[in-house]
Amino acid sequence: MMEQYKISDPRVLKAVSHPLRVRLLGLLRSDGPATASELGRKVGESSGSTSYHLRELFKFGFIEEDDDRRDGRERRWRARHDYTSWDAGELSATAEGREAVRIMHLRQGEFVGRVMGEFDPDGWSRDWVDVAGMSDHIVSLPPAGVREFNDRAAQLLRELAAKYAGDPEARQVSAWHGAVPRSTEEGS
Structure with missing residues (x-):
């Protein structure tokens, strides 16, 4: 915990x-x-x-x-x-x-x-280069949906950390998730 x-x-x-x-x-x-x-x-x-x-x-x-x-x-x-x-x-x-x-x-x-x-991808295996990066998704959610997303993402990270504990290929990674509402002027 x-x-x-x-x-x-x-x-x-x-x-x-x-x-x-x-x-x-x-x-x-x-x-x-x-x-x-x-x-x-x-x-x-x-x-x-x-x-x-x-x-x-x-x-x-x-x-x-x-x-x-x-x-x-x-x-x-x-x-x-x-x-x-x-x-x-x-x-x-x-x-x-x-x-x-x-x-x-x-x-x-x-x-x-x-x-x-x-x-810097140089020096990392193809597997690491393929999974490194970010993506963004624009979806319509109410505050309750964003809260659920945050809670489920955090839970999934905890589960995966436990599942792969001790894996010889495991490395510390920075993982982010976040959401902010877009202003009505964006994308207009």
Whole structure:
């Protein structure tokens, strides 16, 4: 069972939506515990910058010190949760919350763009190249249908992760699903 951190305070959502913090938290979740220096090398930032942002993530409960340190000179950090969620409707009840949700949606889009841009088919097998990518579908659904889509997609991913656990060809993959309503002006 994946552990989640459910945000209900717009200040917490805004704090984690900083571009570098999103990347650091994602790296700690995907690659495991690391020091500020190790993370700095991965993201091309100084250890001072990554240290500051790690302390902010710690302050808001996203990460914690890792007890399994390599040496006593530098703190190792680990993510406290597998993923972060929030109730956009609840947070959007205030102007501050609407702004925090908007910023986080932008960060999510930037992340997807960065990950897709970093994928280079060179060096991957034909099987991986064939399945890598995205598609978009334009369908008409009510909010209940979008909620069902999200729930079923998440459940399917959990089932497939369990089914293929231990498969020698398995690799970490970034998988996304999402939906936003189109404005009436789009496509007109």
